[in-house]
Amino acid sequence: MPNLNDTLDTILDRSVTAADPAARVPGVVATVTRADGTLYEGAAGARSVDGEVPMTTDSVFCMFSTTKAITATAALQCTEEGLLDLDAPAAEYVPEIAELQVIEGFDDEGGQRLRAPLRPITTRMLLLHTAGLGYMFFSDVYSRLAATTGEPDIIAATKKSLMTPLLFDPGTRWNYGTNMDWAGQVVEAVRGARLGEVMSERIFAPLGMTDTAFTMSPGMASRRTEVHQRLDDGSLAPTGMVLPQDPEVHMGGHGLYSTMPDYTRFLRMWLRDGEGEHGRVLRPETVAAASTNGLGELKIGMLKTSAPALSHDAEFFPGQSKSWAYSFMVNDEKAPTGRAAGSLAWAGLANLYYWIDRESDVAGIWGTQILPFADPGSVGGYLDFETAVYQQLP
Numbered sequence: 001m002p003n004l005n006d007t008l009d010t011i012l013d014r015s016v017t018a019a020d021p022a023a024r025v026p027g028v029v030a031t032v033t034r035a036d037g038t039l040y041e042g043a044a045g046a047r048s049v050d051g052e053v054p055m056t057t058d059s060v061f062c063m064f065s066t067t068k069a070i071t072a073t074a075a076l077q078c079t080e081e082g083l084l085d086l087d088a089p090a091a092e093y094v095p096e097i098a099e100l101q102v103i104e105g106f107d108d109e110g111g112q113r114l115r116a117p118l119r120p121i122t123t124r125m126l127l128l129h130t131a132g133l134g135y136m137f138f139s140d141v142y143s144r145l146a147a148t149t150g151e152p153d154i155i156a157a158t159k160k161s162l163m164t165p166l167l168f169d170p171g172t173r174w175n176y177g178t179n180m181d182w183a184g185q186v187v188e189a190v191r192g193a194r195l196g197e198v199m200s201e202r203i204f205a206p207l208g209m210t211d212t213a214f215t216m217s218p219g220m221a222s223r224r225t226e227v228h229q230r231l232d233d234g235s236l237a238p239t240g241m242v243l244p245q246d247p248e249v250h251m252g253g254h255g256l257y258s259t260m261p262d263y264t265r266f267l268r269m270w271l272r273d274g275e276g277e278h279g280r281v282l283r284p285e286t287v288a289a290a291s292t293n294g295l296g297e298l299k300i301g302m303l304k305t306s307a308p309a310l311s312h313d314a315e316f317f318p319g320q321s322k323s324w325a326y327s328f329m330v331n332d333e334k335a336p337t338g339r340a341a342g343s344l345a346w347a348g349l350a351n352l353y354y355w356i357d358r359e360s361d362v363a364g365i366w367g368t369q370i371l372p373f374a375d376p377g378s379v380g381g382y383l384d385f386e387t388a389v390y391q392q393l394p
Contacts, residue, residue: 002392004392005042012042014381025045025378026048027046027047028366028368031364033264033268033362034268035361037268043059047059058223061259062369063254063263064254065346065348071253072127074187078187079286083190089120097182098120100117101115102168112145118170127179127180130171132168133164134177137311138304162178183252183327195214196250206280212256228369229372230375236370270358273287316347329344336387344356353382362389368381
């Protein structure tokens with residue numbers, strides 16, 4: 001029987017050499033770790049379809065929404081130190097968030113019908129995605145605002161891009177959106193420093209994450225992986241996309257660049273009850289509390305696309321119950337891949353996927369750079385990868 005490394009290498013190679021163009025990815029890096037160290041680290045393919053530079057394990061990726069869990073960690077550190085009350089109005093720290101109103105529709109002239117929310121947004125709501133915020137690519141309302149009013153997209157990393165209306169009253173339901181960008185603003189207000197500086201000192205240093213930042217160093221930029229667009233015929237085209245490198249706002253919901261081994265150090269910290277390679281990041285009791293469902297009876301479901309070029313309709317393990325923690329998806333039932341019930345997971349827009357299974361002491365990440373999200377070829381490779389890990393765990 002092949003060993004785990006050989007099996008996973010085969011899956012990566014198959015993903016970059018698939019006969020069907022729609023199932024093929026240009027390059028992939030993936031890792032698997034346990035609390036005591038990395039089990040697997042591999043790369044296959046190329047950084048871009050337009051070049052011959054091979055994908056390497058130190059290739060740099062735009063991490064998109066995998067940034068969120070790191071921002072949540074920074075917020076949780078503030079609560080540990082008594083600097084942040086998760087249940088206080090977030091406007092006590094960032095007054096601008098109190099300006100957001102609930103949109104109830106549009107009038108005959110296309111203007112917004114707005115009203116005050118029934119309750120203030122708290123940082124806990126931001127961490128749980130229950131504040132009422134959305135994303136343009138998962139909201140017809142936000143898409144209409146962008147098309148008719150020139151509402152800036154969050155990719156611009158500006159404060160104005162965060163001043164979008166609420167889709168519902170805070171605390172009443174779960175909806176994926178710019179919550180963690182606002183949570184990052186709360187952290188900045190509490191710490192009196194930019195989010196990237198806070199992360200660098202309090203998360204990246206104790207974890208040994210030397211290749212993670214909102215602004216790439218020259219060395220990181222030289223190893224950057226191209227973001228591709230999947231075309232209708234299944235082929236891939238380079239987009240040239242690079243997130244703003246001198247952003248007005250360090251976007252806590254999507255703005256980091258990193259490598260898969262660096263992000264694995266972050267995943268491993270959650271398996272180690274908050275302990276990093278060079279120091280503690282979170283207390284064990286914080287990790288335990290942050291790893292459980294925080295939604296009560298609320299559940300998360302399908303992410304319905306409003307921008308097919310950026311995302312397909314997406315749902316992890318359809319038909320299974322899924323909750324939310326700070327700030328991860330929780331699969332309430334054992335997953336088809338073998339992942340234990342109560343495990344944590346999430347993803348990034350360009351088809352990056354990770355999971356943290358504290359019960360089984362295993363975590364992993366699969367990184368590509370392809371739009372739209374939930375690309376079938378990328379998802380299929382990732383699910384094969386995770387399944388193989390559980391079938392052959394030593």
